[in-house]
Amino acid sequence: MQYISTRGQAPALNFEEVLLTGLASDGGLYVPATLPRFSRDEIAAMAGMDYPQLAQRIIEPFVGDCIPREDLREIIADTYAVFRHGAVAPLVQIGHNQWVLELFHGPTLAFKDFALQLLGRLLDYVLERRHQKVVIMGATSGDTGSAAIEGCKRCKNIDIFILHPHDRVSEVQRRQMTTVVGDNIHNIAVQGNFDDCQAMVKASFGDRGFLPEDRHLVAVNSINWARIMAQIVYYFYAAVALGGPARPVAFSVPTGNFGDIFAGYLAHQMGLPVAQLIIATNRNDVLHRVMTTATYGRQSLEHTLSPSMDITVSSNFERLLFDLYDRDGDAVAAMMRDFDRGDIHFSDTAMQRARALFSSYRVPDEETCAQIAAVWQESEYLLDPHSAIGVKAALASGIGDGIPVVTLATAHPAKFPQAIQRAVVGCEPPLPLHLSDLFDRTERFEVLPCDLAAVQAFMANNLGA
Numbered sequence: 001m002q003y004i005s006t007r008g009q010a011p012a013l014n015f016e017e018v019l020l021t022g023l024a025s026d027g028g029l030y031v032p033a034t035l036p037r038f039s040r041d042e043i044a045a046m047a048g049m050d051y052p053q054l055a056q057r058i059i060e061p062f063v064g065d066c067i068p069r070e071d072l073r074e075i076i077a078d079t080y081a082v083f084r085h086g087a088v089a090p091l092v093q094i095g096h097n098q099w100v101l102e103l104f105h106g107p108t109l110a111f112k113d114f115a116l117q118l119l120g121r122l123l124d125y126v127l128e129r130r131h132q133k134v135v136i137m138g139a140t141s142g143d144t145g146s147a148a149i150e151g152c153k154r155c156k157n158i159d160i161f162i163l164h165p166h167d168r169v170s171e172v173q174r175r176q177m178t179t180v181v182g183d184n185i186h187n188i189a190v191q192g193n194f195d196d197c198q199a200m201v202k203a204s205f206g207d208r209g210f211l212p213e214d215r216h217l218v219a220v221n222s223i224n225w226a227r228i229m230a231q232i233v234y235y236f237y238a239a240v241a242l243g244g245p246a247r248p249v250a251f252s253v254p255t256g257n258f259g260d261i262f263a264g265y266l267a268h269q270m271g272l273p274v275a276q277l278i279i280a281t282n283r284n285d286v287l288h289r290v291m292t293t294a295t296y297g298r299q300s301l302e303h304t305l306s307p308s309m310d311i312t313v314s315s316n317f318e319r320l321l322f323d324l325y326d327r328d329g330d331a332v333a334a335m336m337r338d339f340d341r342g343d344i345h346f347s348d349t350a351m352q353r354a355r356a357l358f359s360s361y362r363v364p365d366e367e368t369c370a371q372i373a374a375v376w377q378e379s380e381y382l383l384d385p386h387s388a389i390g391v392k393a394a395l396a397s398g399i400g401d402g403i404p405v406v407t408l409a410t411a412h413p414a415k416f417p418q419a420i421q422r423a424v425v426g427c428e429p430p431l432p433l434h435l436s437d438l439f440d441r442t443e444r445f446e447v448l449p450c451d452l453a454a455v456q457a458f459m460a461n462n463l464g465a
């Protein structure tokens, strides 16, 4: 399997190379040159598979001959064994034709574990084979940092440095990062804000000279192809459980960077009957504006009760654009250059294609709280604020009666206690048992000034892998 850049200029790579590469050298994102396709019979045959078996079936063609089959099987089995539910991604019915796919049974209680648990293991496997060690650097305002750290904690060939803004992430989120023990795990609390952290990461990727020559810098943000790949699996899993391929299914996806929902689009392109993909956003509605006005433009950031979707630019959207414009890398490159200068507008053809599969809905905080309360009163089922946005959008979508709608539940409600208490007075969702002592665990992090040289010196002096 070969991977090509959405901007058409960077060299094609194989799976192993794409795993170790973030952004393509032309500024684009890597996508498969051709997608594997499954026939209806092949999809029907997925019905009896458990989650790891299905993951193997979906992932194998993307990996190609880069990893022997038996080794891949072990990596996948190991990855999903750490999830605390026998089904890995259980489906829960919350109403007539309304379902929730619980993606929060991983170690950090958010769906990012599905991809980052696998990514850490895949990276460590190929690094071992190449006799190479790498440094992962990232900035986080919440979920990504802890999921990346948990994903790398047993990796012998990876040092991971995660920057968070000092005193500006929630205590649960901070503790999920800083209580993970390992010589290769480094939490840095920067005396600045999230943008400062992100700027330092960007600057470090631009000039990697502060690290020893043999230590490559790797990004694990949501543009990494392997993350998207891992997320395709649960679309097949849910659809087949609900009667696919005979019965089409719709999905409602709480969306920020368009990674998770893009995986749903790929599942559809690979042959899975998907009736509709609903883009569910909070007030940071860049994607809802694309769908309703054919215009992609920046707006200022709004802080909401669903912080993991608080973004102004949706980086993975470029991957969809590439397809909407017939995989014309020059056209995408030109559009992204224009986007650096201002709003961009999409053609009627592109929008027709997008609207044939996608719809969108925007949910402000009041409606998010009302939705949490409504489902709680009806079924005593507690949605986290991100998932509630998905359910609200699913109910508003007006999809026909015969089609089940699956909302992806992207986080456990205990991660967002303030939002839950605002929605359901007096309700304090407990952390699951495996995290119940989170507030008693010892934290380990380094507070550093908002100074690039200080951060880089700390990194160079603390390589432990």
Ligand SMILES: *Cc1c(COP(=O)(O)O)cnc(C)c1O
Residues within 6 Å of the ligand: 110, 111, 112, 143, 144, 222, 254, 255, 256, 257, 258, 259, 260, 261, 308, 309, 386, 410, 411
């Ligand atoms: C990251 C995240 C999202 C958004 O996912 P994208 O792939 O960026 O669209 C939604 N909900 C939660 C809880 C998240 O952590």
